[in-house]
Amino acid sequence: DGGITQSPKYLFRKEGQNVTLSCEQNLNHDAMYWYRQDPGQGLRLIYYSQIVNDFQKGDIAEGYSVSREKKESFPLTVTSAQKNPTAFYLCASSIAALHSEQYFGPGTRLTVT
Amino acid sequence: DAKTTQPTSMDCAEGRAANLPCNHSTISGNEYVYWYRQIHSQGPQYIIHGLKNNETNEMASLIITEDRKSSTLILPHATLRDTAVYYCIVRPLLGAGSYQLTFGKGTKLSVIP
Numbered sequence: 001d002g003g004i005t006q007s008p009k010y011l012f013r014k015e016g017q018n019v020t021l022s023c024e025q026n027l028n029h030d031a032m033y034w035y036r037q038d039p040g041q042g043l044r045l046i047y048y049s050q051i052v053n054d055f056q057k058g059d060i061a062e063g064y065s066v067s068r069e070k071k072e073s074f075p076l077t078v079t080s081a082q083k084n085p086t087a088f089y090l091c092a093s094s095i096a097a098l099h100s101e102q103y104f105g106p107g108t109r110l111t112v113t
Numbered sequence: 114d115a116k117t118t119q120p121t122s123m124d125c126a127e128g129r130a131a132n133l134p135c136n137h138s139t140i141s142g143n144e145y146v147y148w149y150r151q152i153h154s155q156g157p158q159y160i161i162h163g164l165k166n167n168e169t170n171e172m173a174s175l176i177i178t179e180d181r182k183s184s185t186l187i188l189p190h191a192t193l194r195d196t197a198v199y200y201c202i203v204r205p206l207l208g209a210g211s212y213q214l215t216f217g218k219g220t221k222l223s224v225i226p
Contacts, residue, residue, distance in 0.1 A: 004156075033213070042200065042216030043157070050212075058213060090156050097212050101147070104156030 003027070004105035006091050011110045013085075021076045021108045023091030031097040032074035036060060037088040037107075049074055050097040078110065085112045116140070116203045122221040125195075131188040133220050135201030138182040143206045146177060147214065148186045150197040150222075157200065157216075160186065191224045198222070 004025045013019045025032065031050050035043040045058030049068040063082025068074050074093075078085045088109050092102040118136040125131040137146065147162040161168055161175045163184075168175045174187040188195055200219040205211045 031212075035214075040218070042218055043214065044216075045213040048212050056212070088154075092156070098207065101159040101162065102214060103159060107154070107156050109154075 004091060004093055004103060006089075006105040006108050009106065009108060011108055013110070013112050015112055016080045017112075018080060019078050019085075019110065019112075021078065021089050021091075021110070023074045023076065023105060025072055025074075025091075025093045025105075027093055027103065028071070029093035029095055029103075030071070031094045031100075031102075032068065033092040033094075033102060034058075034064070034066065034074070034076045035090045035092065037090060043090060046076065048097065078112075085110060116215070117201045117217055119199075119201050119217065119220045121218070122223070124223050124225055125188075125191045127193060127224050127226050128190055131191040131195065131222060131224070133186040133188075133199050133201075133222065134183065135186070136183045137201070137203050140181050140203050141205070143208075144203045145206065146175065146184050147202040147204055148173070148175065149200045149202065149214070149216075150195075151200070151219070152194075152197045160199075162204075191222075193224050193226065196222060196224045 007022045033048040034046040037043050047066045049055040065077045090107045091105045094100040094102045148160040149157040151157040163175045177184045198219040200216050
């Protein structure tokens, strides 16, 4: 059963703590992405990775970090430097970074208080 | 600063065709039109994409005007499970912005029993 998994679905953290969101895919896709969605808004790109051991900043990378040590995994760390971390975080993957549709995971809703 | 304009909301009777319009009057020659939808609190789902020819798949049809300044997504027989926010996205094949999907606010489609 191929797809993208994100865990957990809901995550709660105290302000000042770093938190890592998991994203795994078994689609054998080269490219992976992290987006953020705020209530009533569209998605905004945080980071993307075209291939293992490579990643690039998106539009709103400040306060976030990623790694891509394995093809199937692209974890996102929300650091304490992120001023408004409470949001819905979505991971996606595609066969290649260019000109291919992106497939999304179910998302992780992060609440920081 | 999304490059597309969509109505905020639309209703459609169950079993009827749902026609969702999108205006992209500034689209350039190397930009594709993509459609995604997002059911509440889930990850977006890819529907269809096209460059200038009309496209059809098992989910929907995409009609792009000859001047490419607008398009219409058609769900031929809407069901209650088609209730979602539908996003029309313009994405370049190459260059800046080609790696990401830039989501606007989309159209909230409500399928009425």
